[in-house]
Amino acid sequence: MKRVYVNEQWCLGCHLCEYYCAFANSGVNDMVKALKDKDIYPNIQIEEDKDVSFAVSCRHCRDPLCVKSCISGSLSISDGVIKVDQDKCVGCYTCILACPYGAILPSPRGVVQKCELCVDNIGGTPNCVKGCPNAAIVFEER
């Protein structure tokens, strides 16, 4: 299965992936309308310190600890993609504790949010991959 991978060597720390992610998940078809004067809550986040930076998003593990830890059954695996049903999530954040990558995040609604590889919004290549200016984020089989 194709997953999102990050080549730290080529990450510029421009943070554009975060904005492309927020845009893809906004449900709005114009980036300005979607993001202007709004706080964004992307599912991919840049970690950086001095000259090192890299993007972190869900690894879509084959044996995911988050799904095992979910007490409400809101996290599930669908065709290899780990999805969250925000209507079922009770906001206990056990998955956030369990995820070794810090890839699950609390959303402004209180429930958790996570990368779903853009399968239910734009489809195809995830928007962070499309938007990365240096091919540091790739979508490929490994």
Place this chain on the structure above:
Amino acid sequence: MPINYIYPDYEVVRDSSRCITCRACERQCANEVHSYDLELKCMVSDSMNCVDCQRCVSLCPTRALKIEKTTNTFKENANWTQSLITDVYRQAESGGMLSTSMGNPNPLPVYWDRMLINASQVTNPSIDPLREPMEIKTFLGRKPEKIRRDENGRIITEMSPQLELNVPIMFSAMSFGSISYNAHESLARAATKLGTLYNTGEGGLHQDFYKYGKNTIVQVASGRFGVHKGYLDAGAAIEIKMGQGAKPGIGGHLPGAKITAEVARTRMIPEGTDAISPAPHHDIYSIEDLRQLVLSLKEATGYKKPVFVKIAAVHNVAAIASGIARSGADVVVIDGFRGGTGSAPTRLRDFVGIPIELALASVDQRLRDEGIRNNVSLVIGGSVRSSADVVKAIALGADAVYIGTGALIALGCHLCRSCHTGKCNWGIATQRPELVKRLNPNVGYQRLVNLVTAWSHEIKEMMGGMGINSIEALRGNRLMLRGVGLTETELRVLGIKYAGEIWS
């Protein structure tokens, strides 16, 4: 300073109705033009430091940015132009030479644009390169004068060393130091994939790139940086650089700030020291001296590699090329006055040297007149901008061309002419690691491959249109060119007819 004489040439224009304050512009500008104002909660820009490299414009996800030429205007004067006045202000302040980079931007005639290419109609059929073979493979090196036979009458097939190029386009010399590691890797990998050559420039060959040696021309310049036996053996050919089109008659100066540990090791000089290439080779004061170096390099490499000699196109270029053709060199390289550079004094770049089109035509003619054209191959560079320029160059007599600026543009360069500042936002002309990483060679090499592949399709189409199916039949075929807007003298030097004149 209380009086600010200099107003920025270019201004950042931000459409705040489109700006989403993602701050990518701020993070990507090494000149620190953009910043986020915490109180106003918006992006602000200081155009004073903007070099118009277009990095922010290219990355802005909502197209909220553009750079405009300033409308701030000094009183109009056709003699004292605004840029000349500003240059005086700069020099009155600094007391130094004006520095710049990349090629001559002045509106001097571009002869490529005044030559038009022929095509077949009715009396000779054009050829469709998608259906019929079309040969653009090119061999560089000394060609035999005549067929020679041994005592048994068998043909002697031994030739001087030849380079085989799949396309008549090579990447010109750009040193590691003037451009980044990633730029070099992109060029080396692209040359390998395309079956052509790139050129190390005068900065030596990084140890990681020895594996691309079959597609590398190693350069020996006046500073002799990074030259040793292993280096000479690594390349497919050796180029002696006598001059460069952007700054004929002077050497080079790579500031210590660009001499990082890697550059220092490759150049074999101490880290952080200025790398100064002398204006002349101190061991070459005549063609005879040049011959000694050519032969020394051949001796050192077992006579297996062609030796190029590169000179800038200057007034006496034809006579100098004639000398080089007799020096034992295999390839003469002529670099025109529009050629790029990582740094040059502005006045030299803009006013020294001559156009490559005229230099090429006169060199080719001179070598033919003297019966020594086959002694050498002829390669030209110095602003070959498109496949049409390549076709015209070959029709004027070139065997192959070098592209440097065009290749860098493919890698993202926007010709902001600020290479000498070392803050290239595109990761090309810089050694700062955070900027170098902006050029991902996996992307860069593919863009170079795409460019040259696209040009070779176009070259084949133009050749097919002329009814020519082999690049050999185009070489020096000046009847395939016609001039427009040229004087009698220009036509005579170019050796072409005026548009509308017929064959005979």
